[in-house]
Amino acid sequence: MNGAHLPGPAAPTPSALAALHPLPLAAVRLTPDGLLGRWQDRNATATLPHCIDQLDVQGNLTNLRRVTGDSDAEYRNMWFADTDVYKTLEAAAWEIGRTGGGFAEFLTDVAALLEKAQDADGYLDSYYQVDRREQQWTDLGFSHEMYSAGHLIQAAVAAYRATGSAQLLGVARRFADLLVTRFGPAGADVVDGHPEVETALVELYRLTGHEPYLAQAKRSLELRGHRRLGEGRFGPRYWQDDQPLRDAREVMGHAVRQQYLLAGAVDVAVETGDAGLLATAERLFTEALAHKTYLTGGQGSRHKDEGFGDPYELPPDRAYAETCAAIGSFHTAWRLLLATGHAKYADEMERVLYNGIAGSTAVDGRAFFYSNPLQLRTGHDGSHEDTPSQRLSWYSCACCPPNLARLMASLHTYAATGDDDGLQVHLYADGSITAGGYQLAVRTDYPWDERITLTVTAAGGPGPWTLALRVPSWCRDARLSVNGSVVRTGAQEGYLRLNRTWKAGDRVELTLAMPARIVAAHPRVDAVRGSVALARGPVVYCLEHADLPPHLSGTLFEDLELDLSRPLELGTGTLAPVTIRVPVLVRDDADGSLYRPYPPSAVGDGRAATVPAIPYFLWANRAAGPMRVWIPVAATR
Amino acid sequence: MNGAHLPGPAAPTPSALAALHPLPLAAVRLTPDGLLGRWQDRNATATLPHCIDQLDVQGNLTNLRRVTGDSDAEYRNMWFADTDVYKTLEAAAWEIGRTGGGFAEFLTDVAALLEKAQDADGYLDSYYQVDRREQQWTDLGFSHEMYSAGHLIQAAVAAYRATGSAQLLGVARRFADLLVTRFGPAGADVVDGHPEVETALVELYRLTGHEPYLAQAKRSLELRGHRRLGEGRFGPRYWQDDQPLRDAREVMGHAVRQQYLLAGAVDVAVETGDAGLLATAERLFTEALAHKTYLTGGQGSRHKDEGFGDPYELPPDRAYAETCAAIGSFHTAWRLLLATGHAKYADEMERVLYNGIAGSTAVDGRAFFYSNPLQLRTGHDGSHEDTPSQRLSWYSCACCPPNLARLMASLHTYAATGDDDGLQVHLYADGSITAGGYQLAVRTDYPWDERITLTVTAAGGPGPWTLALRVPSWCRDARLSVNGSVVRTGAQEGYLRLNRTWKAGDRVELTLAMPARIVAAHPRVDAVRGSVALARGPVVYCLEHADLPPHLSGTLFEDLELDLSRPLELGTGTLAPVTIRVPVLVRDDADGSLYRPYPPSAVGDGRAATVPAIPYFLWANRAAGPMRVWIPVAATR
Known part of the structure; x- marks a missing residue:
């Protein structure tokens, strides 16, 4: 099976609340003539291979081989180190889907290792499977067991969508089925200290149509906020457990946890038709942008709990602005964009992508920031891993590098969407877009050059079709021409919409003035x-x-x-x-x-x-x- | 024995490097007509009783009764909770010395409990004495065992100086002797992750004349800075172990640790005649004031490691400014003042006393800040113990309240010093001072009123005698009169010096202009x-x-x-x-x-x-x- 006609990450079902829908995986191609395409190629040639190397060097794969009896080494790294494997797998899957090459063996080998390591009942967590079996499910606040299951599921969904392989999907479903059995309506009322499984279960539902996965995601979301997780080290706000999400008036606590929770909330809301929950997510995300977000789109002002600070507490030097929080914000924004069609969410995707996310990776693609400050002082003490003066090649908590790899490998899928009327272009980059029978060539050196040229290389049906081009909120002077004629058209909801009958060779030029x-x-x-x-x-x-x-x-x-x-x-x-x-x-x-x-x-x-x-x-x-x-x-x- | 003729905290021996010497404990009396005297009375009637209550409520004393077999309760609180007991004992001792009353039974009872709890070899640490005996001395980075010994020693020194009782001193000496035996030149080359024992051992040497205590303090100081403590959670800078103190170019790491280390360094320097080490301490303390100190005198810009930040990194909202760091700065400044006679150190004592320290205690004396921010925002999340919106009555790490109690109970001893020529008044407060045969009545409502009147109520020898009055660095207009006549005299090193033959009834009036x-x-x-x-x-x-x-x-x-x-x-x-x-x-x-x-x-x-x-x-x-x-x-x- 070829997955090119399946969508990329976070793809709502046809019955979901959705203004826009993702395009199939193969619909957008980015070329190395543009910055985003170069980032994708760098990811394929440097970051992703680096992550795969590190899984060996750091012992993450050995941890799994302990479970299969193929290693008697000590467990190494964070107790949730399996998730580095899963995120790298997800990245490899998207990359195979994007270019076809290079990582199939890694994907197959590790999927086989995971199959072998998985317990008969579906449990899979190398930290808890050898000498800590009696501690399984006993410390949900910090154990990350469901969080880890979530990343396994996302990797499996990506592998299926991008490569058609169901090998990893089998592993993921067995674990998901265990979660439903154990923690479903007939099971214990518990939540994981780190949200993630919610969005993963919805994605698994989207792929499989199996309703209990959606129900479990919704259940997990609803159980949160009733202080079941206790005080922990930083109080219940840290893991968004002090009040139900619907009652929250602001984003709070650990920034990555908050964004992953919001992403899961949007997924649950759109699939269950819960407009109130969707409104909650929109409100909280908007609140974060209004009071608790750096100019780079980074979030999290505090090192101590990797958390949001008070409103307007945005120190540039002590910005935590964790890379994973920025990626989480990108994920949430994408889901809200699909649900609402509002350009402000695409604006935020663009802002955080070019700044809070892009800044975390070195030009060679092999070193990374975990925290992303907006200021470094003369005399800075860069000796702490959370405040290095330069990017590090890996971290003791290595969540960020493989998270970057999976985002970059799937970056093209976020560039454009479709709806009943046509195509919406959100992120501009040199490449091509295929949608609704139309093919467009996009030529631009954005964001360095202010001109974007879109040429229709194949026209679809005979009737009118709408090409919607986002005018970023930072832009004060957008000029649009079609076939050399300036078009006067007001931006609606942040998009310039060209509704017309197209023919091959039609040429649209958008100029977004970029003064300093x-x-x-x-x-x-x-x-x-x-x-x-x-x-x-x-x-x-x-x-x-x-x-x-x-x-x-x-x-x-x-x-x-x-x-x-x-x-x-x-x-x-x-x-x-x-x-x-x-x-x-x-x-x-x-x-x-x-x-x-x-x-x-x-x-x-x-x-x-x-x-x-x-x-x-x-x-x-x-x-x-x-x-x-x-x-x-x-x-x- | 009456300890009133012995000095208060940090009293160098006659042979020490010292420009000034402390006065005997009874030399300065503060009245409740003045702010400092009222603080001392509030401490005696509210804070200290509150601390004593909390030792019962929180289980600190029960922890010790586990050791003596008088309780089979679980150990409670931080593993260094014995130090809360010791600091409260020290406070009680100073208070007995100050007013004679109220806390003798507490002191005697707890000293007896400690005597009973102490192991035959001198070891005393209730966390490690019952079910963790095999872990003794195995985790010096975080165990706080020597830190705890240090506070025991300081309590014992205070009890002897203030009350004449040697009961606690016996306990302290046995522990100190164990340290010398085990970690002296013939023992292991180790240091404690939290400095404190250095200054305590010097004080014990000062009281007993026993050279090995001084040698052990010096040894502990010299062993630090060679990364013997390893990386810990925050790297070797956290506990000032990345380089020898003499090589350090700036204060760094955990602020309380740094200040306690500096205090110990000054003590070792002055008693061993090590002018180079004294210069190091002066340089580092001055560097802290130049780049890393809040306007309140508070220090420590970071919550994560309770540490100093980079130079000029002084966020008011996220100021950690731990109460104990402010007290540590006061202690170091006092030692530097004695060693050098430079008014700038008394200036710093005054600044941190009236702001960074005083702000930590509620007006009722029964609630405290641990961190002391200079800003609290609308919408502040005060749910974390490290960022409460109001003072708390106690803390899970309760180091600060009893530290305040011991400082306040001994506060009068820091107000003035003597030298061969006369008396130096550093802190102005309503009360009386006796020194060198002279008696002075001090009348003032400082710091609310700008006038300080000093009346000679008894004159000493017939020759000239110098009364030196500090002109704070914040003062731009100091006026001095003697018996109603304005005296023109230039401030030297921050002191106005009146060298004359005094008679009873002579009246000095100092006016320190206090515009906003x-x-x-x-x-x-x-x-x-x-x-x-x-x-x-x-x-x-x-x-x-x-x-x-x-x-x-x-x-x-x-x-x-x-x-x-x-x-x-x-x-x-x-x-x-x-x-x-x-x-x-x-x-x-x-x-x-x-x-x-x-x-x-x-x-x-x-x-x-x-x-x-x-x-x-x-x-x-x-x-x-x-x-x-x-x-x-x-x-x-």
């Missing part, structure tokens, strides 16, 4: 008061120490201020195709005291200079050194 | 850019929600800005004798978006109002609500 933009934060964001950020198109920029001329290096990086009396200009660089040339003044603070009378004594004018800002997602690819997204604005002197 | 001050931070402190703080005298002020008129309450607290076009004025209040009446504008931010184009669209003028600021140390004594020390400055409109 200066961005301010709500004044309640105390941590960046008096500072602004720079952006162009969807890309947030930053100043990095490596770009300073030698006479401005050292601690003077801390004294740079934006000089608004001179214009920003665009430039080019080796690391980044487009830089922003930033006029700065080097603050001259003769008074070195930490606290001093106000107003301070007169200071000099500061030395004027111009330094390039680079895309935030490219920081920390050169010598380790300070960086900042938010730049103090020089006061009028 | 506006304080700015170094521009590298990104977290408070565009904001200022208010202070008067040594007291930092804050805006608190409870003081807002109803029409400005709710989330509008977040929108207050300081209106510098109108003057600050002083006022009075019920909670605070002196308030600062702060002209504000309520920012009118019609654009609610989290991020927006810069410059923002025009905003209104804001509503003008005047709200009282209260001393920071009095916050959170009314209804829970937001608070801020750093106030945004309204831009010119």
